[in-house]
Amino acid sequence: MSKQHEEYLLIIEQHYDKNQLNKLRIPQLKRAIKHMTSYADTCTDCREQLVATEEHLHTLVKEIDQTEKQDLKVHVAFVNHIVKHLEKEHKLVTEGYYMSIFMSIGMSIGLVLGLTLLDNIALGLPIGMSIGLAVGIGLDADAAKKGKQI
Ligand SMILES: [Zn+2]
Structure with missing residues (x-):
């Protein structure tokens, strides 16, 4: 997890309550970032996804006060895409x-x-x-x- 990831996540975590964070799948995204960081040396996909995640979080932070602009579906699809990769390529499993x-x-x-x-x-x-x-x-x-x- 990069300094930038941490910074964005902190802003997001301070802005939303627990329910909203779960809806945004932030706790899962956080775990996914940690996993991707540990695979970044050997997996190109993880490396690219980490960069994409940084951009994605940046957009979330930028539009944090304009909820009408945020598309929950797009965000969840983004998290799902990462989770699928970790499941398929790195044999990880989701919670539950x-x-x-x-x-x-x-x-x-x-x-x-x-x-x-x-x-x-x-x-x-x-x-x-x-x-x-x-x-x-x-x-x-x-x-x-x-x-x-x-
Ligand atoms: Zn990977």
């Missing part, structure tokens, strides 16, 4: 990635168990869901610990 995957796997298994073995969907679904949730949360925590989370 495993939780959502394992929760739906758990629900499908729970549904099948509920329909067959347990003969009770109302029982199978929550059992499958809670097991999936527990596994997913564990894997998310593990990814965070290993610094693999965006």
